[in-house]
Amino acid sequence: MEVEFVVNNAGFGLFGEAIELDRAGQLGIIAVNIRTMTDLSLRFADSLIRNRGGILNVGSIAGFLPGREWRCITLQAYVLSFSEALRRELAPRGVRVTTLCPGPVPSEFQARAGL
Numbered sequence: 001m002e003v004e005f006v007v008n009n010a011g012f013g014l015f016g017e018a019i020e021l022d023r024a025g026q027l028g029i030i031a032v033n034i035r036t037m038t039d040l041s042l043r044f045a046d047s048l049i050r051n052r053g054g055i056l057n058v059g060s061i062a063g064f065l066p067g068r069e070w071r072c073i074t075l076q077a078y079v080l081s082f083s084e085a086l087r088r089e090l091a092p093r094g095v096r097v098t099t100l101c102p103g104p105v106p107s108e109f110q111a112r113a114g115l
Contacts (some may be wrong), residue, residue: 011058057082083097
């Protein structure tokens with residue numbers, strides 16, 4: 001399959017203290033927000049290089065902020081760091097990697113997270 005652009009915009013969260021939240025739920029966050037984003041970005045890299053395409057990873061302003069909610073901060077910091085590293089690798093090959101980091105956006109994310 002030839003791909004020109006990849007947009008990684010899936011994710012969910014949980015609100016609360018790590019030791020009190022469901023462990024499986026927390027591992028599910030990592031599977032979606034980190035593992036899947038990484039997999040999709042790398043899975044299509046050859047096609048993106050051939051097509052001089054791009055990747056848009058949707059993160060959050062939370063990736064820049066220190067805070068108590070480790071899951072949000074850690075996951076979003078990963079999105080930023082991974083995207084920056086990938087940008088440096090792929091830019092010489094003609095692929096653009098961008099990270100969008102909005103502030104709070106009304107969506108189903110908050111209800112799913114228990115906010």
